[in-house]
Amino acid sequence: MIFQLPGRLFNLGDHTTNEFTPPRIVERYCLRRWQKFSARMTQEGRFVHSHWDGNSRHILPYLKPSGLHAVEALTPEPMGDMSLKMIKQAVGDQLVVLDLIPAIFFLPSYSVEHVLEHTRRVIDMFAPKLILGISDEIPPFGEIEKVEAISELVDQICGLAT
Numbered sequence: 001m002i003f004q005l006p007g008r009l010f011n012l013g014d015h016t017t018n019e020f021t022p023p024r025i026v027e028r029y030c031l032r033r034w035q036k037f038s039a040r041m042t043q044e045g046r047f048v049h050s051h052w053d054g055n056s057r058h059i060l061p062y063l064k065p066s067g068l069h070a071v072e073a074l075t076p077e078p079m080g081d082m083s084l085k086m087i088k089q090a091v092g093d094q095l096v097v098l099d100l101i102p103a104i105f106f107l108p109s110y111s112v113e114h115v116l117e118h119t120r121r122v123i124d125m126f127a128p129k130l131i132l133g134i135s136d137e138i139p140p141f142g143e144i145e146k147v148e149a150i151s152e153l154v155d156q157i158c159g160l161a162t
Helices: 023-043 057-066 084-091 112-126 144-158
Strands: 009-011 047-051 070-074 096-102 130-135
Touching (some): 023 047, 084 096, 096 112
Parallel strands (some): 009 047
């Protein structure tokens, strides 16, 4: 059984998006599952999160009632279909968010300054309920120097990157 495993944080393995799991599918198949699983995990002193990426604007209202402790890979504009403000309204101060830096920001067409400005805004809006990362993965031609710049920024703001 899962509760005999040593881990305390579990990902449900979902891939929740407007396209794959529109509101009617979330209501019919996902919401009760998330609520039931999250309640049991909470009872056992464990945490659960789900992977939502790409376009998730239409299903954001289901985050709070889901009972999930966290949500991974929500992808803000311009890559996804939701603003940081919309995401913040959906998670409030209840859920931890993982990622929030669009992967396309690591392409050469975006400046380091642009990426850092976005990262500062994410930290200001979501910390301390934030596990900063790339939504969803750095592209093959992504500039790794931007990851290093983000690490330096996090160290300046939070003292946690070193």
